[in-house]
Amino acid sequence: MNILIALVIILAVITAGHLAITLGLIRRLRAHTDLLDQLADTTDMLLPTGTPTPAFTTGTLDGAAITQADLRHPAAIALLAVDCPHCRVNLPEFVAYVRGAGFPRDQVLAVVTVDENTDPTARRDMLDALTPVATVVCEPAADGAVTTAFDNQAFPAFYLTGPDATITTGSHAVRKLPNTTTIPTPAHH
Template identity: 65%
Template sequence: MSVLAALTIVLTVASAAHLLVTFGLVRRLRAHTDLLRQLAGSNDRLLPPGTALPAFAGRTTDGSTVTEASLQHPAAVALLAVNCPHCRTNLPDFVAYVQGAGYPREQVLAVVATDERTDPAAHKEMLDALAPVATLVSESGTQGTVAAAFGTQAFPTFYLTRPDATLAVGSHAVRGLPDTTAYRSAPADR
């Protein structure tokens, strides 16, 4: 009987320790979930709606120059990085979004950022996916001329502009962009 009592005590202690570890893990997961929710929902790193489109000049992949003045509005702007997993996840959604919203290629600007670790095949793949729907600029990281003009601190970043070349909305995920019909004809906020 003493062996059975000892085994019961050992199992009870082990179960209690396991329960304490589980509670600790759940508490830590909740804290991390809250932090991720704040980060994902944070628009602190985005230019606010109503801001005039920042001045920029970038060399497109076809050799021409695109500026804030040459971009036709309303427009959709995507700032993506080849080495960003979230950018690759959002890429097909962005292509579908601009196609579904009826943006012609002249009203879509996609900036594709690279760095020294960028795989040339992945870079080409991203450019090929965007080429049918966007004017393309390929530059180096957040220090490229277009990304720097937008104050880009995180990839991906998406903006929609109004007909008067002011920013209507910004998001770090395509799912955060609204139905564009309201922005394609809405006047600027006063």
């Protein structure tokens, strides 16, 4: 009987320890979520409204050269990192956003950054999700042409531009972009 009581006490102590660890993890996750929400709400690390689309020259996933002048406006621009969990969360929302807003593929630029430790499967999945809806650029995380031009300091970053090629909105979360019903398609030049 004493052995049974001792086992129950030991199990109670172990259970209490696991409960304390679980509560600590929940507290940390809430703090992390709060930080991500603060990042999504801040525009301090984004280019301000009214800024002209920054100049860049790079290559697309299809092998074509592209500059900021080649992007048709109004446009949606996404700066994403494969290794960024918040980017992966926002990816399907961004795809749904540009489809729902009626952006043609040539009015959407998606820049995906990678480094030497990026999981090739995660890279392929992100590129495959974006290719049907966007002109896609894949560049190194350290010194990519587009992320450098945009002075990107935090991922993800989403921008909308107006017909005059100036930034009208910037956000770190798709849910913070304005509800847009239909994007006017500009006449070809």
